[in-house]
Amino acid sequence: LKRLLNDPDLLESRAYVAGAWIDADDGATFEVLNPADGSVLTSVPDLTRTETARAIAAARAAQKDWAARTAKERANILRKWFELMMAAQDDLAVILTAEMGKPLAEAKGEIAYGASFVEWFAEEAKRIYGETIPGHQPDKRLMVIRQPVGVVGAITPWNFPNAMITRKAAPALAAGCAFLVKPAEDTPLSALALAVLAERAGLPAGLFSVITSTRSADIGKEFCENPTIAKITFTGSTQVGRILLEQAAPQVKKCSMELGGNAPFIVFDDADLDAAVEGAIACKFRNNGQTCVCANRIYVQAGIYDAFAAKLAEAVGRLRVGNGMDEGIDLGPLISVAALDKVEDHIKDATAKGGQILRGGQRHGNGGTFFEPTVVTGATQEMKCATEETFGPFAPLFRFETEDDVIAMANDTIFGLASYFYARDLSRVYKVAEALEYGIVGINTGIISTEVAPFGGVKQSGLGREGSRHGIEDYLEMKYICLSV
Ligand code: ADP
Numbered sequence: 001l002k003r004l005l006n007d008p009d010l011l012e013s014r015a016y017v018a019g020a021w022i023d024a025d026d027g028a029t030f031e032v033l034n035p036a037d038g039s040v041l042t043s044v045p046d047l048t049r050t051e052t053a054r055a056i057a058a059a060r061a062a063q064k065d066w067a068a069r070t071a072k073e074r075a076n077i078l079r080k081w082f083e084l085m086m087a088a089q090d091d092l093a094v095i096l097t098a099e100m101g102k103p104l105a106e107a108k109g110e111i112a113y114g115a116s117f118v119e120w121f122a123e124e125a126k127r128i129y130g131e132t133i134p135g136h137q138p139d140k141r142l143m144v145i146r147q148p149v150g151v152v153g154a155i156t157p158w159n160f161p162n163a164m165i166t167r168k169a170a171p172a173l174a175a176g177c178a179f180l181v182k183p184a185e186d187t188p189l190s191a192l193a194l195a196v197l198a199e200r201a202g203l204p205a206g207l208f209s210v211i212t213s214t215r216s217a218d219i220g221k222e223f224c225e226n227p228t229i230a231k232i233t234f235t236g237s238t239q240v241g242r243i244l245l246e247q248a249a250p251q252v253k254k255c256s257m258e259l260g261g262n263a264p265f266i267v268f269d270d271a272d273l274d275a276a277v278e279g280a281i282a283c284k285f286r287n288n289g290q291t292c293v294c295a296n297r298i299y300v301q302a303g304i305y306d307a308f309a310a311k312l313a314e315a316v317g318r319l320r321v322g323n324g325m326d327e328g329i330d331l332g333p334l335i336s337v338a339a340l341d342k343v344e345d346h347i348k349d350a351t352a353k354g355g356q357i358l359r360g361g362q363r364h365g366n367g368g369t370f371f372e373p374t375v376v377t378g379a380t381q382e383m384k385c386a387t388e389e390t391f392g393p394f395a396p397l398f399r400f401e402t403e404d405d406v407i408a409m410a411n412d413t414i415f416g417l418a419s420y421f422y423a424r425d426l427s428r429v430y431k432v433a434e435a436l437e438y439g440i441v442g443i444n445t446g447i448i449s450t451e452v453a454p455f456g457g458v459k460q461s462g463l464g465r466e467g468s469r470h471g472i473e474d475y476l477e478m479k480y481i482c483l484s485v
Helices: 049-068 071-087 089-100 104-127 163-175 188-200 216-225 238-251 273-289 302-317 337-352 403-411 426-435 469-475
Strands: 015-017 020-022 029-033 040-045 131-133 140-148 151-155 178-182 208-210 229-235 254-258 263-267 295-301 356-359 374-379 394-400 418-422 440-443 476-484
Touching: 015 049, 015 188, 040 188, 049 140, 049 151, 049 178, 049 208, 049 216, 071 089, 071 104, 071 163, 071 188, 089 104, 089 188, 104 163, 104 469, 151 163, 151 216, 163 178, 163 188, 163 229, 163 469, 178 216, 188 208, 216 229, 216 238, 229 238, 229 469, 238 254, 263 273, 263 403, 273 295, 273 302, 273 394, 273 418, 295 302, 295 403, 302 356, 302 374, 302 394, 337 356, 337 374, 337 394, 394 403, 403 426, 426 440, 469 476
Parallel strands: 151 178, 151 229, 178 208, 229 254, 263 295, 263 418, 295 394, 374 394, 418 440
Antiparallel strands: 015 020, 015 208, 029 040, 131 140, 140 476, 356 374
């Protein structure tokens, strides 16, 4: 892998704790694998609560000085970090594809997306405004200031090994917090590369630590139980989110949660069909279906159902599956055998309950964790794919008759992250957008992510928002100051 990089120092195999590159105290390591061929890329330290506690103590010490700096000073360092990321975009993308599998072009896109949060929050650092409030008594002068919450512990997933870290780290650091992240054990190298660049950007020691570890439950406990951590921010499954919320409760820690989704993608009979097919491909098959905002259930109105299904199957047939490092690949491998099993299980369940495979349906000839992009017609609310997030390249097509029917079906889930629909009738557009119980609604588009808009879910999809001017709120506390003159 080093040979593929212009700057081989970006491939770091030590953890970054308290501003130092370290091995585990006990020397333990774990292997990082390439999901495209199962090869071992390198090994990284398998840290425990002990090193984590050290990182937390160093973060506390560093955070006071960081918060006391001017916003402009913090912004300048973040801006430098952003510039270094963009200058190293190709190398960061190669590392990302190697450990995660997504096609190189998508990986480059993720680096730009990840860096955009650093750029955005470097700018927002300077706009953490307070308020003055007219006094409630003649002698009273009231003010509100906003201060950093303190030391933040983050746990992030493997599907966006870069962007899921920057989306949290950038607002935290911009606000004047210190930040520790335990990246997913599948993808620690992208996190470590970010730390290399943060150090080069001049971020003071201790403010950004990367805890590489397979002992995720232990690290999660340290974050929740160590009184120095003021806030937990997590992106991952709803199941783990619940565990963290429970563990954070005894100390009433602030929590931000970006959890699972089960996105409906609705195509009404007045939609532009070709645009809807294009949107569905982008929305469903991006990252091989492994994003929490990927379409999970595709609802198509009866009058256009067959036409849409045929067009979608044809477009899916053009998707090229292979090693993400190779030119022209649309879909890489799935992250793990467990992920592959889940996709297969959802398809088997769908066909056992009457679904018809229109395209794909099998493990791909490449072997490993490659899977054929799949379209199944005749999906129903009784199938697993209706209630569980498949997180893979499986598009089940549900047929519906009326607007009210589809709104009820779309909302019939514990999740509420992203939703999508295609329609042209203006009153329908408004009505449906307002009726969908989701944090995000994409209309006539399958791609909604950007650093300038608030990303987050309702119901059991999470707490808080990331990105936009609102994304920094999660890292700030309001203080009301009442002065008698
Ligand atoms: P995914 O299905 O995307 O892997 P997870 O919620 O299992 O979602 O994982 C997301 C992150 O949560 C990863 O960094 C993982 O190591 C971590 N994690 C898993 N289990 C726990 C736990 N019990 N406590 C804290 N973190 C955990």
